Amino acid sequence: MSDRETFVDRFGGVFEHSPWVAERAYDRAAACGLTAGSVHSALCNAFRAASPAERLAVLKAHPDLAGKLAIAGKLTADSRAEQASAGLDRLSPEEHQRFTALNKAYTKKFGFPFIIAVKGLTKDDIIAAFERRIDNSAEEEFETACAQVEQIARLRLRSMLPGDENA
Structure with missing residues (x-):
């Protein structure tokens, strides 16, 4: 396996x-060293340099919060752990119904799922953010969702490359 393949396998x-984000980030990341900060910077630069359609595809790749994939046990390990950290795996039937309604309204308005870096948030924090962000314009929310994807990447990299708290 080449260094590039190893990098994509690890950070893809x-x-x-x-x-594809890791594939495009490899040259820059390899030149800067494999710290959480340098890998995050390289990945975010590749993501931001992508076309709007490519970035939209990344947004659409995210699961709904407490959605069908979570119920079916089909989230990625990272997504499952992130949602569980906010208690989204322990919602009451009423709370689950609220998340389902918010997910549906948000996706209908913006064309991609609601994305938020849930680490350190409670389900109430997430619902409040949902309700606040649903009033954003499409352009504002696209940028907000992209920034949240980058924050999620930062948190994932910190767990993968411990000791680099500056990431």
Whole structure:
């Protein structure tokens, strides 16, 4: 396996189901060293340099919060752990119904699932963000969702490359 293949194999899932981000980031990351900060910077630069359609595909690759994939046990390990950390795997039937309604309204308006870096948040924090962000314009929400994807990547990299808290 080449260094590039090893890098993509290791970091290809940092941006949900989008290994092309790691593929495009490899040269820059290899030149800077494999710290969480340098890999994050390289991945985010590749993501931001992508076309709007490519970035939209990354957004669409994210699962709904507490959605069908979570119920079916088909989330990636990272997504499952992230959602569980916010208690989304322990919703009451009423809370689950609220998340389902918010997911549906958000996706209908924006064309991609609601994305938020859930680490350190509670289900109430997430619902409040859902309700606040649903009033954003399409352009504002696309940028907000992209920034959240980058924050999720930062958190994932910190767990993969411990000791680099500056990432």
